[in-house]
Amino acid sequence: MKSLQVELGERSYPIHIGADLLGQADWLTPYIRGRQVAVVTNETVAPLYLQPLLNSLKDFKTTPIILPDGEAHKNWQTLQLIFDALLEQRHDRRTTLIALGGGVIGDMTGFAAACYQRGVDFIQIPTTLLSQVDSSVGGKTGINHPLGKNMIGAFYQPQAVLIDTKTLNTLPPRELSAGLAEVIKYGLICDAPFLDWLERNMSALLSLDNQALTEAIYRSCAAKARIVGADEKESGVRATLNLGHTFGHAIETHMGYGQWLHGEAVAAGTVMALDLSQRLGWISAADQQRAIHLLQAAQLPVVPPVQMTAADFMQHMALDKKVLDGQLRLVLLQALGEAIVTADYAPAALNDTLNAPYTQG
Amino acid sequence: MKSLQVELGERSYPIHIGADLLGQADWLTPYIRGRQVAVVTNETVAPLYLQPLLNSLKDFKTTPIILPDGEAHKNWQTLQLIFDALLEQRHDRRTTLIALGGGVIGDMTGFAAACYQRGVDFIQIPTTLLSQVDSSVGGKTGINHPLGKNMIGAFYQPQAVLIDTKTLNTLPPRELSAGLAEVIKYGLICDAPFLDWLERNMSALLSLDNQALTEAIYRSCAAKARIVGADEKESGVRATLNLGHTFGHAIETHMGYGQWLHGEAVAAGTVMALDLSQRLGWISAADQQRAIHLLQAAQLPVVPPVQMTAADFMQHMALDKKVLDGQLRLVLLQALGEAIVTADYAPAALNDTLNAPYTQG
Numbered sequence: 022m023k024s025l026q027v028e029l030g031e032r033s034y035p036i037h038i039g040a041d042l043l044g045q046a047d048w049l050t051p052y053i054r055g056r057q058v059a060v061v062t063n064e065t066v067a068p069l070y071l072q073p074l075l076n077s078l079k080d081f082k083t084t085p086i087i088l089p090d091g092e093a094h095k096n097w098q099t100l101q102l103i104f105d106a107l108l109e110q111r112h113d114r115r116t117t118l119i120a121l122g123g124g125v126i127g128d129m130t131g132f133a134a135a136c137y138q139r140g141v142d143f144i145q146i147p148t149t150l151l152s153q154v155d156s157s158v159g160g161k162t163g164i165n166h167p168l169g170k171n172m173i174g175a176f177y178q179p180q181a182v183l184i185d186t187k188t189l190n191t192l193p194p195r196e197l198s199a200g201l202a203e204v205i206k207y208g209l210i211c212d213a214p215f216l217d218w219l220e221r222n223m224s225a226l227l228s229l230d231n232q233a234l235t236e237a238i239y240r241s242c243a244a245k246a247r248i249v250g251a252d253e254k255e256s257g258v259r260a261t262l263n264l265g266h267t268f269g270h271a272i273e274t275h276m277g278y279g280q281w282l283h284g285e286a287v288a289a290g291t292v293m294a295l296d297l298s299q300r301l302g303w304i305s306a307a308d309q310q311r312a313i314h315l316l317q318a319a320q321l322p323v324v325p326p327v328q329m330t331a332a333d334f335m336q337h338m339a340l341d342k343k344v345l346d347g348q349l350r351l352v353l354l355q356a357l358g359e360a361i362v363t364a365d366y367a368p369a370a371l372n373d374t375l376n377a378p379y380t381q382g
Numbered sequence: 383m384k385s386l387q388v389e390l391g392e393r394s395y396p397i398h399i400g401a402d403l404l405g406q407a408d409w410l411t412p413y414i415r416g417r418q419v420a421v422v423t424n425e426t427v428a429p430l431y432l433q434p435l436l437n438s439l440k441d442f443k444t445t446p447i448i449l450p451d452g453e454a455h456k457n458w459q460t461l462q463l464i465f466d467a468l469l470e471q472r473h474d475r476r477t478t479l480i481a482l483g484g485g486v487i488g489d490m491t492g493f494a495a496a497c498y499q500r501g502v503d504f505i506q507i508p509t510t511l512l513s514q515v516d517s518s519v520g521g522k523t524g525i526n527h528p529l530g531k532n533m534i535g536a537f538y539q540p541q542a543v544l545i546d547t548k549t550l551n552t553l554p555p556r557e558l559s560a561g562l563a564e565v566i567k568y569g570l571i572c573d574a575p576f577l578d579w580l581e582r583n584m585s586a587l588l589s590l591d592n593q594a595l596t597e598a599i600y601r602s603c604a605a606k607a608r609i610v611g612a613d614e615k616e617s618g619v620r621a622t623l624n625l626g627h628t629f630g631h632a633i634e635t636h637m638g639y640g641q642w643l644h645g646e647a648v649a650a651g652t653v654m655a656l657d658l659s660q661r662l663g664w665i666s667a668a669d670q671q672r673a674i675h676l677l678q679a680a681q682l683p684v685v686p687p688v689q690m691t692a693a694d695f696m697q698h699m700a701l702d703k704k705v706l707d708g709q710l711r712l713v714l715l716q717a718l719g720e721a722i723v724t725a726d727y728a729p730a731a732l733n734d735t736l737n738a739p740y741t742q743g
Contacts, residue, residue, distance in 0.1 A: 097458060108529040111701060136497075139524060139535045163500060168469035174500045175536065340472060 023239045027158060027246040032178040036158065036246075038238050040231040043146065043185040044073035050080070052144055052181040055115030058083050061103055061130040062121040063090040066148055069191055074121055074146070084110045088126070092273075092283070095125045095165050097173075103133040114138040117180070123149035123196075124156040124283070128174070131162030135177035145179045148188040150200025150234075151284050154207075154241035157182045159249040159259075169340050170270050184242075186234040194227075194320070199284025201226065201319035202265075204237050206291065207244040209312060210261045213358030215240055216315065223318045261360040264352040265291030268325070271337035275329055281322075288321035297374040298354040301366055308357050324379035331375035384600045388519060388607040393539040397519065397607075399599050401592040404507065404546040405434035411441070413505055413541040416476030419444050422464055422491040423482040424451040427509055430552050435482055435507070445471045449487070453634075453644070456486045456526050458534075464494040475499040478541070484510035484557075485517040485644065489535070492523030496538035506540045509549040511561025511595075512645050515568075515602035518543045520610040520620075530701050531631050545603075547595040555588075555681070560645025562587065562680035563626075565598050567652065568605040570673060571622045574719030576601055577676065584679045622721040625713040626652030629686070632698035636690055642683075649682035658735040659715040662727055669718050685740035692736035 022039030042048050058081045062071055067087045075083055086106045088099050107116070120130035120143060127145050134143035147157040163174015189197065201223075208216035218240075219226075225233035245262065252259035269290030272281055281289075292313055299309045313323050325334075338349055348364040351371075355361055383400030403409050419442045423432055428448045436444055447467045449460050468477070481491035481504060488506050495504035508518040524535020550558065562584075569577035579601075580587075586594035606623065613620040630651030633642055642650075653674055660670045674684050686695075699710055709725040712732075716722055 097462070101458070104527055104534060105529070108527060108533060108701070136524075136534045136536060138533060139522065139537055161500065163497075166465055166469060168466070172469060172499060173465060173497045175497060176500055340469070 023235055025239065025243055025246060027178075028250045029160075029178060032160075034179055034181050036182040036184065036242050038153075038184040038186070038235050038242070040186050040235070042183050043070060043188065044077045046077035048183055049077060049119075049144065049181075052142075053081065053117045054142060055113070055117065056082055057110075057112050057116040058119060059086055059103075059107055059110070059112060059116060060084070060119045060121055061086045061088065061126060061133070063088045063126055065090040066122045066126070070121060070146075070148060070188060074119070084112065088129070090125075092125055092165070095129060097164060100129055100133055100164055103129065104137060107133075107137055112137075112141075114141055116141050118143040119146060120144070120179075121146045121148065122152075123147065124152040127152050127156045128162050128171070129164060131160070131177050131179065132164060132174050135162055135175035140177070142180050143177075145182040147182065147184060149192055150189055150197055150238075151203055151282075152200075153184045153238050154200060155203045155245070157184070158242050158245040159262075170274060184238055186229075186231045186238070189229055189234060196282060196284075197227070197229075198320040199282040199288075202284035202288040202291070202316065202321050204241050205312075205315055205319060206262075206264050206287065207241045208315075209291070209354060209357060210244075210264050210352070210360035211248065211358060212240070212244055213356075215244075216311075216357060219315060220318075223315070227320070257362075260350070260362040261352050263362075264354070264360055265289075265294050267338055267349075267351055268293040268334065271334045272325055272329065274337045275333050276326055281326070285322050288316050288319075288323060289325045291316065292323045292379070293325065293374055293377075294351065294353055296377055297351070297366065297370055300370045300373055301353070303353065303355045304357065308354075312357065331372060334375050384596055386600065386604055386607060388539075388603075389611045390521075390539060393521075395540055395542050397543040397545065397603050399514075399545040399547070399596050399603070401547050401596070403544050404431060404549060405438045407438035409544055410438060410480075410505065410542075413503075414442065414478045415503060416474070416478065417443055418471075418473050418477040419480060420447055420464075420468055420471070420473060420477060421445070421480045421482055422447045422449065422487060422494070424449045424487055426451040427483045427487070431482060431507075431509060431549060435480070445473065449490070451486075453486055453526070456490060458525060461490055461494055461525055464490065465498060468494075468498055473498075473502075475502055477502050479504040480507060481505070481540075482507045482509065483513075484508065485513040488513050488517045489523050489532070490525060492521070492538050492540065493525060493535050496523055496536035501538070503541050504538075506543040508543065508545060510553055511550055511558055511599075512564055512643075513561075514545045514599050515561060516564045516606070518545070519603050519606040520623075531635060545599055547590075547592045547599070550590055550595060557643060557645075558588070558590075559681040560643040560649075563645035563649040563652070563677065563682050565602050566673075566676055566680060567623075567625050567648065568602045569676075570652070570715060570718060571605075571625050571713070571721035572609065572719060573601070573605055574717075576605075577672075577718060580676060581679075584676070588681070618723075621711070621723040622713050624723075625715070625721055626650075626655050628699055628710075628712055629654040629695065632695045633686055633690065635698045636694050637687055642687070646683050649677050649680075650684060650686045652677065653684045653740070654686060654735055654738075655712065655714055657738055657740075658712070658727065658731055661731045661734055662714070664714065664716045665718065669715075673718065692733060695736050 269286035272286040527533040630647035633647040
C-alpha cells in the first residue's frame with residue numbers, strides 16, 4: 022500500500038495504490054461531499070466490481086450507470102447516457118461521479134463531471150493497468166470525434182484516485198501488456214534507473230505480483246504527477262508524456278478505434294520515435310535496441326501495421342493536437358530517460374522513419 | 383466609449399463598450415494569439431455583421447461558421463457543427479473562436495472553446511442587449527439538455543468582450559425589452575441608485591440613445607463583474623444574479639424553449655420573487671409596485687403564463703441547479719438593491735406565490 026499526492030494547488034488530490042482497496046469504504050467516503058453518487062462503469066467491469074463498490078456506498082443514494090464497453094463507444098452518444106441518467110435521477114450539483122473501469126470510462130466520466138451542471142466532483146477507480154498509470158493522473162478527460170481522437174474534452178481533476186492492484190487479476194493479458202507500454206514510457210522519458218528496475222521485474226509484473234505492481238504503478242504515477250504538476254495545461258514539458266503517441270494515434274485512427282489497443286499503438290509509435298531519435302544521432306543504436314527489447318519483454322508489438330504507408334501517417338498526424346500553426350512537433354529522445362518536444366528535426370529523417378523497413382525483433 | 387476589467391486573476395479580461403466598435407481591428411487583434419480564427423454566428427446575424435468583422439480579420443485564416451438561429455438549436459447537434467468545421471478546417475489548439483451574436487451563440491461558442499482540444503481561446507462580440515449585460519460576463523457557457531436548460535456546460539472565460547451599441551439598432555424591440563429585464567435586475571439585487579437612473583432614462587434606452595445604452599451596459603457589466611469576481615464558481619453571492627431565474631426557467635421549460643424570450647420569463651419570474659419577498663415581509667408593497675412599474679415601462683410581461691399551475695412550477699423547479707440535497711433555494715429581496723439566496727422561507731408562502739392571482743398592472 023502506497024500513496025502519493027498530485028500537487029496542483031487547490032486542485033491537488035491523492036492517489037492510493039494497493040491490493041484489495043476496492044470496497045473499503047474508508048478509502049472512498051472522505052472524498053464524497055453530498056449524499057448522491059453515480060457509479061459509471063461498463064458491461065464488462067460491472068459484473069466483476071460494481072457490487073462490492075455499491076456495498077461500500079450504502080449510506081448514499083447511488084445511481085449505477087452501465088455503458089457499453091470499448092473505445093468505439095467513447096463518443097457523445099454514450100456520454101449522453103450519463104447525462105440522461107443523472108437528470109432522470111435528479112442528481113444536483115453536489116453529486117459525485119465515480120469512474121469504475123478503464124481509460125475510456127475514466128475519460129468519459131471525467132468529461133461528464135466537468136460538464137454536468139458546469140462541473141461536479143468525481144473519483145477515479147481505474148481497473149486497467151493503462152488507466153492506472155496514465156489516464157487516472159493529470160486530469161485529461163474527453164471523447165473522440167469522427168475526425169480525431171480526444172478532440173473534445175476538458176482538463177478536470179478528480180477528488181481522489183483509488184487503484185486496487187487486484188483488479189488486474191481479471192484483465193486480459195493483452196491489456197496488461199498495453200499498460201506496460203506506458204509504464205516503460207515513463208522510464209524512457211524521465212527515469213532511466215526505472216528502466217533497470219523494469220528489466221529486472223518484468224516477469225513479476227507479468228505474473229501479477231502485487232508488490233511489483235504497486236511499485237511500478239507508484240513510480241509511474243509519481244513520474245506523471247511530477248510532470249503534470251509542473252505543466253497542468255500542457256504548454257511545455259507535459260507534452261513529453263506523449264512519446265510514441267503522435268505515431269500511435271495515427272495507427273489507432275487508421276486501423277479503426279479498437280483494433281489496436283492504445284498501448285499497443287503507443288509501443289509501435291515509441292519504436293518509431295526511437296528510430297527517428299537514432300537517425301538524428303541523439304540516441305545510440307544500442308539504446309534503441311535496449312528499449313525495443315524491453316517492449317518485447319512486455320509482449321508488445323514493436324513494428325507499425327504493415328499496410329500503413331508514410332502518406333497514411335502524414336495525413337493522420339497533420340490533425341494532431343501538437344500541430345501548432347502548421348508545424349508538426351514530435352516527442353523525441355535525447356538520451357534514455359530524457360525526452361524533448363521539438364519541431365526542429367530534418368523532414369527527410371522523419372520521412373526515412375516513416376519508410377523504414379520495420380521488422381519484428 | 384467605456385471599458386472595464388473583469389478581475390479573475392490569470393483569467394481576467396477586458397470589456398469594451400461603445401458605438402461602432404465592430405469592425406475596428408484595433409479592438410480585436412490584440413486578443414488573438416495564433417493565425418487561425420473561427421467566427422461563429424447565426425443565420426440572422428451573419429447578413430448584418432459578419433462581413434464587417436471578417437474585413438477586420440484580413441490578416442488571419444478565418445473560418446465562418448453559420449448556425450441556425452434560436453434557443454431551440456442550443457443543443458449538442460448544433461455544437462457538433464462547430465467541432466465539425468474546426469476539424470475539417472484543421473484548426474489547432476492555438477485557434478481563437480469569436481462568438482458573434484446573442485446569448486445562444488455566446489454560450490455555445492464558449493462551450494465549444496472550452497471543449498475543443500480541451501480548451502482554446504475565445505472572444506465575445508454580443509449583439510443583443512441580453513447577451514451584452516448578462517451572458518458575455520462571467521464565463522458561464524453551455525447547452526440545453528432535453529431534460530433541462532443549461533445542464534451541460536463549463537465555466538470558461540473569454541480573452542475579451544467587445545460590445546458595439548450600434549448592433550442594437552437591428553434588434554427586434556421585444557428582444558431589447560428582454561435585455562432590459564436583466565438590466566433592471568442589477569438594480570434590484572445590488573444597486574438601488576441604478577433603479578433611480580433607470581426610471582429617468584428608460585425612454586432614452588428604448589429609443590436606442592448610444593450614450594444611455596453605453597452607461598446602462600457599463601453599469602450592468604460592472605455589477606456583474608463585481609459579483610462574479612467575488613464568486614467565480616457560484617458557491618455563494620453569484621447565485622443572486624439568478625433573481626427571477628428559477629421561476630423564469632420553469633416558464634421557459636414549460637412553454638417550450640423559444641416561446642417566451644429568456645428576459646421575458648425572467649421579468650415574470652422576478653415579479654414572482656418580489657411577490658414572495660413581500661409575503662415574507664422583507665419588502666413593502668410599494669417597493670414591489672415600483673419594481674413592477676419599471677418592468678412595465680420596459681415593455682415586459684409581469685405575470686406568468688395563465689395556463690401554468692403551481693404544480694407545473696414545482697415540477698420544473700425541482701430540477702433547478704440551485705437545488706442542493708433536495709432543498710430548493712431561491713433568490714429573494716430583503717430590500718430593493720439587496721438580494722439573498724435562501725431556502726429559509728415558509729413553504730406556505732411559496733405556495734401562495736405560485737397560486738397568486740397575477741394581473742397585468
